[in-house]
Amino acid sequence: IRISTIKTQKNKLEQQVRERTHELEVANTEIEAQRDFARNQRDQIAIQQKSIMDSINYAQTIQNSLLPSSLFLKTHLPEHFILFKPRDVVSGDFFWVSNHSDYLYVAAADCTGHGVPGAFMSMLGMTMMNEIVSKHPRINPDELLNELRRQIIGTLHQKGDSGTAKDGMDMLVCKIDRKENRLFFAGANNPLYLIRKGALTEFKTDKMPVSIHEVMHPFNGQEINLKPGDTVYIFSDGYADQFGGPLGKKFKYRSLKNLLVSNSDKDMMEQGLLLDQAFERWKGDIEQIDDVVVIGLRF
DSSP states (O other), X not given: OHHHHHHHHHHHHHHHHHHHHHHHHHHXXXXXXXHHHHXXXXXXXXHXXXXXXXXXXXXXXXXXXXXXXXXXXXXXXXXXXXXXXXXXXXXXXXXXXXXXXXXXXXXXXXXSSSHHHHHHHHHHXXXXXXXXXXXXXXXXXXXXXXXXXXHHHHHTTOOOXXXXXXXXXXXXXEEEETTTXXXXXXXXXXXXXXXXTTEEEEEOOBSSOBSOOXXXXXXXXXXXXXXXXXXXXXXXXXXXXXXXXXXXXXXXHHHHHHHHHHTTTSOXXXXXXXXXXXXXXXXXXXXXXXXXXXXXXXX
């Protein structure tokens, strides 16, 4: 009886071992299947990410082709710097320069959004501005903004309905009369700074964007009689709005004004480098929150 009982217990244990071994084999098979699935998903995500980044990098190539080349800027602009720092690979901010006989047009613009959506708007804006100035080579900045707004509203089918997108741009456009040493300008939300003999003057512009808006009166043109040594600055809000410093606060326009005045005796290339260094110091480890463009022109 004892021997029979032992054999029964032995058989029972062997059966339990076989069942447990089978369970472990099934579990291992499931784990391997899950591992293979996860690896496949990871590989698929990597392929998709590469495809997306390839597309974005190609979009950057297209956007850069619309921006003025370094040679064009060196040939046509007076002493200058352009600080251009996209937040992402492509930018919703852009700078624009167009040369027409005795007149030179320069603009700094900030489109709705950043990244890919902002880049679409920036390329639309640059293309439209090129067409407008090509058709009207002596157009004044206020007239250019009026026409650009009309085209943006028409192209994007903007109706101003509640809850609908009001994509557009803030910008400042300058028209430089090189013969008469005069600067004509108009702006949408963005100001112009003039530094003359170490003193900064701020010229405010219209408080409305280049898009459909609750208030859409014609843009106002302004004029400055330039003097030798005058320095003009136009920009988007990205520099002043950057968070940083010891308390993680915005840089703000007052600090930007002080920085520009303190560097105004430097040559323009050095000013651009100093602005970039100051921005990076202020930002520190904090993420850049917006695209940045700052243009300085010395006459």
